[in-house]
Amino acid sequence: MAEQIRLTDIQKHFTVYERPDGKWALLRAAFSRKARRVQALDGVSFRIGEGEIVGCIGPNGAGKSTTVKVMSGILTPDAGECLILGRTPWKERIAHVSQIGVVFGQRSQLWWDVSVADSFALLKDVYAIPDGQFARRSAELIETLDIGGLLKTPARQLSLGQRMRCELAAALLHSPKILFLDEPTIGLDAVAKLTLRAFLKEENRRSGVTMLLTTHDMDDIEALCRRVIVIGRGRLLYDGAIAGLRGKYAAREGQDIDEIIAAMYRDMALES
Ligand SMILES: Nc1ncnc2c1ncn2[C@@H]1O[C@H](COP(=O)(O)OP(=O)(O)OP(=O)(O)O)[C@@H](O)[C@H]1O
Ligand SMILES: [Mg+2]
Numbered sequence: 001m002a003e004q005i006r007l008t009d010i011q012k013h014f015t016v017y018e019r020p021d022g023k024w025a026l027l028r029a030a031f032s033r034k035a036r037r038v039q040a041l042d043g044v045s046f047r048i049g050e051g052e053i054v055g056c057i058g059p060n061g062a063g064k065s066t067t068v069k070v071m072s073g074i075l076t077p078d079a080g081e082c083l084i085l086g087r088t089p090w091k092e093r094i095a096h097v098s099q100i101g102v103v104f105g106q107r108s109q110l111w112w113d114v115s116v117a118d119s120f121a122l123l124k125d126v127y128a129i130p131d132g133q134f135a136r137r138s139a140e141l142i143e144t145l146d147i148g149g150l151l152k153t154p155a156r157q158l159s160l161g162q163r164m165r166c167e168l169a170a171a172l173l174h175s176p177k178i179l180f181l182d183e184p185t186i187g188l189d190a191v192a193k194l195t196l197r198a199f200l201k202e203e204n205r206r207s208g209v210t211m212l213l214t215t216h217d218m219d220d221i222e223a224l225c226r227r228v229i230v231i232g233r234g235r236l237l238y239d240g241a242i243a244g245l246r247g248k249y250a251a252r253e254g255q256d257i258d259e260i261i262a263a264m265y266r267d268m269a270l271e272s
Contacts (some may be wrong), residue, residue: 001049004178004210005071010080012041012066012234040066041077042234048212050177053204055225055242056214059265063234064214068182071212072102085177098127101171101209105183109167110155116166117151120173127174134173141169145199161192168199172209179203181213185220197223218257232268 017033019025041063048054056064069075070082073089073096082089089096102109110119124134142148145165155163164184171179181200185193201224203209215221221228221242228245230238238245246257249264 001051003047004050004085005046005048005212006081006083007047007067007071008045008081010041010044010067010070010077010082011039012063012070012075012077014038014040039234041070043080044231044234044236045080046229046236046239048210050210051204051208052227053200053211053213053224055221055228056212056231057216057218057221057228057261058231058237059268062231064231065182066234067231068102068180068212068214072100072180073097098174099177101174101176101179103164103167103171103179103181103184105164105181105186108155108163110163110170112156113154115152115154116147116158119155119166119170120151123170123173129174133175137173137175138169141172144202145169160187161189164188164192164196168196172203175207176209178210178212181211183214183216185215185217193217193219200224218261222257230264232265237268238264 014037016036016038018036020028020032020034044063044067056067058064066075070077071084071089073093076090084096085099087096110116111122114122120138123129129137142151145168147162147165147169150158150162150166153162155166158166168184184200185196188196197220200211200213204211211224213220213224226241228238228240228242229236230245242257245264246255246260249260249267251259251263
């Protein structure tokens with residue numbers, strides 16, 4: 001299995017400014033802003049091979065989205081190495097984005113006031129997809145994601161479930177080798193979740209696209225990922241099969257997976 005993703009000791013901090021509160025808060029903020037340093041990633045390393053589907057879990061604020069943003073080239077880390085298909089995302093931006101697709105469940109990648117079809121046409125130009133390839137690929141995605149009836153609608157008028165199907169098509173139009181998904185199932189109903197999982201599984205099987213997805217829904221992990229990585233407080237805390245987590249944190253036979261994960265998160269909080 002050829003290696004496609006390699007992160008080595010990635011560090012990233014943010015500086016956040018606290019707002020004073022109370023009377024004259026705005027005025028005081030102009031003179032004395034208290035800066036606080038948040039270490040979002042504190043030495044994250046992992047490797048992912050071609051065709052893998054890796055699930056990334058961890059408590060709120062753990063550093064999952066930051067990791068996805070570093071890998072997609074949206075954020076530049078303070079230190080460490082990140083190689084995606086042999087390239088450093090923030091150094092070779094254009095070559096990098098032509099090989100990856102990104103889906104953020106919490107944020108649309110589509111043009112808000114533009115119809116879905118026009119967004120696709122814009123992406124065709126952005127990625128310089130040849131006519132024939134675009135026609136084939138868009139027809140295929142429109143069919144499998146069942147979005148034919150949505151093409152004339154502006155993104156802002158779509159329901160969340162409808163929008164997510166369009167987002168997936170948009171992210172895959174240029175046939176990337178790697179797909180990053182940050183909470184792709186957030187807010188979806190049961191049917192939409194099952195459809196999305198089935199689509200990702202089939203896409204991975206058919207085109208071999210490598211996927212890394214973050215989620216809080218353990219059913220996503222169980223349905224899609226043989227391998228799971230756990231990030232907590234900006235560090236990689238586990239990398240392996242989901243069964244290994246069961247083995248380590250399950251209190252009893254047949255325990256619900258959310259209870260097991262909650263036990264692990266509590267354990268992590270006690271560690272430091
Ligand atoms: N743009 C930013 N400015 C300041 N702090 C940030 C920024 N983005 C993230 N952080 C901080 O970095 C840490 C990691 O955030 P991140 O969004 O990566 O967490 P996450 O694992 O995706 O959490 P969640 O499950 O809630 O989405 C948090 O403490 C967060 O407050
Ligand atoms: Mg996040």
